[in-house]
Amino acid sequence: xxxxxxxxVAALAALISVPAWVPGDYYVSVCSQILIYAIFALGxxxxxxxxxxxxxxxxxxxxxxxxxxxxCLAAGxxxxxxxxxxxxxxxxxxxxxxxxxxxxxGIGFIMITxxxxxxxxxxxxxxxxxxxxxxxxxxxxxxxxxGFTLDVPSHFYYATLVVFLLAVVATWVFVHxxxxxxxxxxxxxxxxxxALGYHVWLIRFYACLFSGLxxxxxxxxxxxxxxxxxxxxxxxxxxxxxxxxxxxGGSGTLxxxxxxxxxxxxxxxxxxxxITRWNMLLGAIFVAIVVFMPEGLxxxxxxxxxxxLKLRGPAPAAATGTHPAPGxxxx
Amino acid sequence: xxxxSIRKLEKSFGGLRVTRGVDLAVQPGERRLIxxxxxxxxxxxxxxxxxxxxxxxxxxxxxxxELTRLPARRRAHLGLSRTYQIITLFPKDTLLRxxxxxxxxxxxxxxxxxxxxxxxxxxxxxxxxxxxxxxxxPMAHRPLAETSYGERRRVEIAMALAQNPRVLLxxxxxxxxxxxxxxxxxxxxxxxxxxxxxxMIEHDMxxxxxxxxxxxxxxxxxxxxxxxxxEVVADPRTKEIYLGE
Numbered sequence: 001x002x003x004x005x006x007x008x009v010a011a012l013a014a015l016i017s018v019p020a021w022v023p024g025d026y027y028v029s030v031c032s033q034i035l036i037y038a039i040f041a042l043g044x045x046x047x048x049x050x051x052x053x054x055x056x057x058x059x060x061x062x063x064x065x066x067x068x069x070x071x072c073l074a075a076g077x078x079x080x081x082x083x084x085x086x087x088x089x090x091x092x093x094x095x096x097x098x099x100x101x102x103x104x105x106g107i108g109f110i111m112i113t114x115x116x117x118x119x120x121x122x123x124x125x126x127x128x129x130x131x132x133x134x135x136x137x138x139x140x141x142x143x144x145x146x147g148f149t150l151d152v153p154s155h156f157y158y159a160t161l162v163v164f165l166l167a168v169v170a171t172w173v174f175v176h177x178x179x180x181x182x183x184x185x186x187x188x189x190x191x192x193x194x195a196l197g198y199h200v201w202l203i204r205f206y207a208c209l210f211s212g213l214x215x216x217x218x219x220x221x222x223x224x225x226x227x228x229x230x231x232x233x234x235x236x237x238x239x240x241x242x243x244x245x246x247x248x249g250g251s252g253t254l255x256x257x258x259x260x261x262x263x264x265x266x267x268x269x270x271x272x273x274x275i276t277r278w279n280m281l282l283g284a285i286f287v288a289i290v291v292f293m294p295e296g297l298x299x300x301x302x303x304x305x306x307x308x309l310k311l312r313g314p315a316p317a318a319a320t321g322t323h324p325a326p327g328x329x330x331x
Numbered sequence: 332x333x334x335x336s337i338r339k340l341e342k343s344f345g346g347l348r349v350t351r352g353v354d355l356a357v358q359p360g361e362r363r364l365i366x367x368x369x370x371x372x373x374x375x376x377x378x379x380x381x382x383x384x385x386x387x388x389x390x391x392x393x394x395x396x397e398l399t400r401l402p403a404r405r406r407a408h409l410g411l412s413r414t415y416q417i418i419t420l421f422p423k424d425t426l427l428r429x430x431x432x433x434x435x436x437x438x439x440x441x442x443x444x445x446x447x448x449x450x451x452x453x454x455x456x457x458x459x460x461x462x463x464x465x466x467x468x469p470m471a472h473r474p475l476a477e478t479s480y481g482e483r484r485r486v487e488i489a490m491a492l493a494q495n496p497r498v499l500l501x502x503x504x505x506x507x508x509x510x511x512x513x514x515x516x517x518x519x520x521x522x523x524x525x526x527x528x529x530x531m532i533e534h535d536m537x538x539x540x541x542x543x544x545x546x547x548x549x550x551x552x553x554x555x556x557x558x559x560x561x562e563v564v565a566d567p568r569t570k571e572i573y574l575g576e
Contacts, residue, residue, distance in 0.1 A: 178446060179441065185432050192415075193436070196433050200404075
C-alpha cells in the first residue's frame with residue numbers, strides 16, 4: 001500500500017469513527033459543521049485554485065439554497081422536493097452570477113461577485129414576506145432518508161459525511177478530467193488557450209456552475225444543520241471566511257480547503273470557549289500562514305516534509321531533477 | 332485557391348494607425364517571410380489574422396473561408412495556428428501536458444468532466460509524437476520551468492504542429508536563441524511538410540532569407556515591398572527602410 005493510500009484509508013477510518021472518539025454531541029455537531037463548510041470551501045476553491053477567480057459572493061448562493069429549502073418546507077412541500085428545488089434555483093442563481101461576473105476577471109470579478117452577494121443579503125433582509133427579514137426562517141424538522149432520522153447528532157454527522165465524501169470524489173474527478181485541465185489552462189494562460197481553440201468564457205462559466213452546485217449542497221446541509229436561516233449567513237464576512245478557508249488550507253488542492261474549513265471552525269467553535277478574543281487568534285493564525293506558508297497549510301506542510309526527506313537523503317527522482325515531486329499540488 | 336488572403340486590413344489604436352490597408356495573398360504550401368523594423372505592425376497583423384484583435388476594416392480569409400467575424404478559437408479549429416514572439420506556455424506543467432493541452436483544444440474531449448486525462452492514451456501518444464518530432468521526446472515529463480529558452484521555443488512549435496494546422500504563423504521563432512539552438516529550430520522548420528503553409532516574422536535575415544520563398548516588407552503598417560528574395564533585396568525601398576536614405 002502506498003503512503004497516499006494509507007493516509008486516505010487512515011483519514012477515512014478517522015472520519016467514520018468520529019462519533020466514537022469525539023467527546024459528546026456538541027463536538028460531533030461541530031464535526032458536521034466542519035464537513036459542511038469544507039464542501040462550501042471546496043466550491044470556492046474550484047474557482048480560486050483551478051480557475052483563478054476569487055468570488056466574494058458565495059455566501060449569497062449558500063443563503064439562496066438555504067432560504068429555498070426553508071421557504072419550500074414552510075409552503076408544505078416535502079424534503080425531496082425542497083432539496084431538488086433548492087439545487088435547481090441555486091444553479092440558476094449561479095448562472096446569473098456567472099453571466100454577470102464573468103464579464104470581468106481579477107479585481108472586476110471580485111467586485112461584481114461582492115456586489116451580487118450583497119444584493120442577496122439585501123433581499124434576505126428586506127424581502128420580509130418571503131424571508132422573514134431579520135427574524136429569519138426556521139425549518140421545523142430534518143428529513144429521515146430511508147427511515148434514518150437525522151435528529152440525532154451522530155446520524156446527521158454520518159449523512160453529512162456521505163455527502164461530503166461524494167463532493168470530494170466529484171471534485172477530484174472534475175479537476176483531473178480533460179475539462180479540469182482546460183480550466184487550469186484558462187487560469188494560467190487564457191490568451192494562449194483561446195488561440196488553441198478553447199472557449200475560455202464557457203469553460204469558466206461551467207466551472208462556476210460546478211462551484212455553485214457544491215455551494216448549494218453546503219447551503220442545504222447548513223439549513224438542516226442549524227434548522228434556521230437568517231440574513232447574517234449571507235453577509236460578506238461569510239463569503240470572505242470561505243475564501244480564507246480555501247486560501248489558508250492551500251488553494252488548488254483538494255485537501256487544502258478541507259483543512260482550512262477545519263481550522264476556522266475549530267477556532268470559532270472550540271477555541272472561542274476558552275479565548276474571548278478568538279477573532280484575534282484566527283487573525284494571528286492567518287498572518288502566520290501567510291508569512292510562513294504563503295502557499296497554504298497543505299502545500300506548505302508538504303514542502304517542509306519534502307525538505308526533511310531531502311535532508312535525510314536524496315530520493316532517486318529528486319536526484320535527477322527531471323520529474324515533478326509526487327503529489328505536487330496544483331498552484 | 333489562396334491559403335491566406337488578407338485584404339485592405341486596417342487597425343488603429345486611437346490616433347495611431349498600426350496597419351494601413353494591408354493586402355497579402357499567401358499560396359498553399361508557401362513559405363512567406365514578413366520583415367520590417369520594430370513597430371512596423373507585423374505582430375499586430377498576426378493578431379488580426381488570428382482574431383486576437385478585431386480589424387477596423389478589411390477582411391481575412393483562410394482557404395477562401397471568411398474569418399473576419401469569427402472568434403479566435405474558431406479560427407484555430409479551421410486550421411490556423413500560431414507561435415508567440417514572447418513565449419506563452421504553461422510553465423508549471425510538463426512539456427507533455429503543454430502539448431496535450433494543445434491537442435485537447437481541438438478535441439471534443441476538452442468538455443468532458445468525467446474521464447481522467449492521464450488515461451486518454453491516444454491523446455498522450457499524439458503529444459509524445461509531437462514532442463519527438465521537435466527532438467524533445469526524452470524530456471516529455473520534465474516541467475517546462477526546468478527547460479532552456481531554446482527548448483521552450485521548440486515546445487511552442489510542437490504545440491502548433493500538434494494541431495495539424497493548414498496555415499502556421501511563426502512570430503520570431505529564432506528570437507533569443509543561441510547559435511546551436513537556431514540551427515536546431517531551422518532544421519525543424521525546414522522539415523515541416525508542404526501541406527502546412529508558413530508565414531513567419533523574423534529579424535534574423537541569415538536564417539529567414541534561406542527559408543522564405545517570398546518576402547513582404549512592412550513599414551509603418553503598410554506592405555511596401557513584396558517579392559522573391561532577390562527582388563526584395565534589390566529593391567531600394569528595402570535598403571531605405573533598413574539603412575536609411
